[in-house]
Amino acid sequence: MTQVFFNGNWIAPEMAQVSVFDRGFLFGDGVYEVIPAFNKQLFGAKAHLTRLARSLREIEIVDPMSAAQWLEVIERLVVQCPSDDVSIYIQVTRGTPPKRDHAYPNPPVAPTVLASANPITPVSEEIRRQGARAITVPDLRWSRCDIKSVNLLPNIMARQQAVAAGASEAILVREGIALEGAASNLFAVIDGELLTAPLGPHILGGVTRNRLVDMVRAQGQIPLLECPIPFDRLFDATEVFMTSSTRDLLPITRINDHAVGTGKLGSLWAQLNQAFQQLKTQRGSV
Ligand SMILES: Cc1ncc(COP(=O)(O)O)c(C=O)c1O
Structure with a gap:
């Protein structure tokens, strides 16, 4: 079964759970990226990771991983996915502070990070x-x-x-x-x-x-x-x-x-x- 990458660990999808205080859940306070692979080859990964880094910068979340680390994660997801054509989903939220407050948590907390893989559904x-x-x-x-x-x-x-x-x-x-x-x-x-x-x-x-x-x-x-x-x-x-x-x-x-x-x-x-x-x-x- 394809595992997901969740906060630095590789785990079964059903084990990946966020807190009800996660700012992604409470406010939609996060960004995402979708990266395709065709025939098990990533396509445009560099441009997608550049856009992810920009989205994070624009909402002032410190990128939790380097481009090389992201690439390692998404390459592993592509290999694990049973389909040849794969859609990688990445989401990063502003994390889980103890209390709901509109302003960014101060001091900041660790972002919540998810990366998972899904087969691409072909156009009919x-x-x-x-x-x-x-x-x-x-x-x-x-x-x-x-x-x-x-x-x-x-x-x-x-x-x-x-x-x-x-x-x-x-x-x-x-x-x-x-x-x-x-x-x-x-x-x-x-x-x-x-x-x-x-x-x-x-x-x-x-x-x-x-x-x-x-x-x-x-x-x-x-x-x-x-x-x-x-x-x-x-x-x-x-x-x-x-x-x-x-x-x-x-x-x-x-x-x-x-x-x-x-x-x-x-x-x-x-x-x-x-x-x-x-x-x-x-x-x-x-
Ligand atoms: C609003 C919007 N515009 C354009 C695109 C196409 O972007 P891309 O070619 O990077 O998939 C997307 C992709 O999800 C989107 O959500």
Whole structure:
């Protein structure tokens, strides 16, 4: 059975328990990271660990481990997991002080650390053939979406609305701008240009997004602009796709009740997806 890494120990998942005074439990006072491995090879681990270190820094939790120590832990989880394609989950909270108080514990207490592994669920055959549907919802999140905080209530509610509507993802719209998904970044082809929201406090800087931006710029098959996507222009898009570590480039062929472009899988998506799948198989892409 796959053990979990919990506060420095390797133990069975059912033995990993947090106190009711853990600040993650009480306040959602913590951050997380999701790191994929394909065919037992970590993909983008360095970028994910850099983002974890940044999230911790931004909320003033001292990183409990060095990058090398994190890497050792996640490599062991990948080896232990029965699946070839693995999603590593890391969570660090501000720990368990004796008393509930909004302010940070002073003196600080040891953070609570969890790392675990789960098989990646592949995208369905139907979506592979026809693309997925997304719905648009108001973005109810805070103003530091660049921090990968465990406070995910608005994301959860948005994804649930999508699921209830029979869709795969929710596109979050703030002040007339389509920003990103509940757990993915957004790309749209409009007037022959590929657009994605610029990095900043209103989106999470997705590792998949950033890798795709670099790939498109290097290949140069289409101009890529990091600029706001007005909500109404989304319906002029000829192609839309949403990126994340566990769903790669998810093609969106319907938004609400509108077909995107022809309503079929787009040719740019097909090209980029193929190049991306190739990248995943290359060794040394840690
Ligand atoms: C809000 C949000 N945006 C974007 C992403 C995609 O990030 P990544 O490509 O690093 O998985 C995620 C991933 O969970 C997310 O939660």
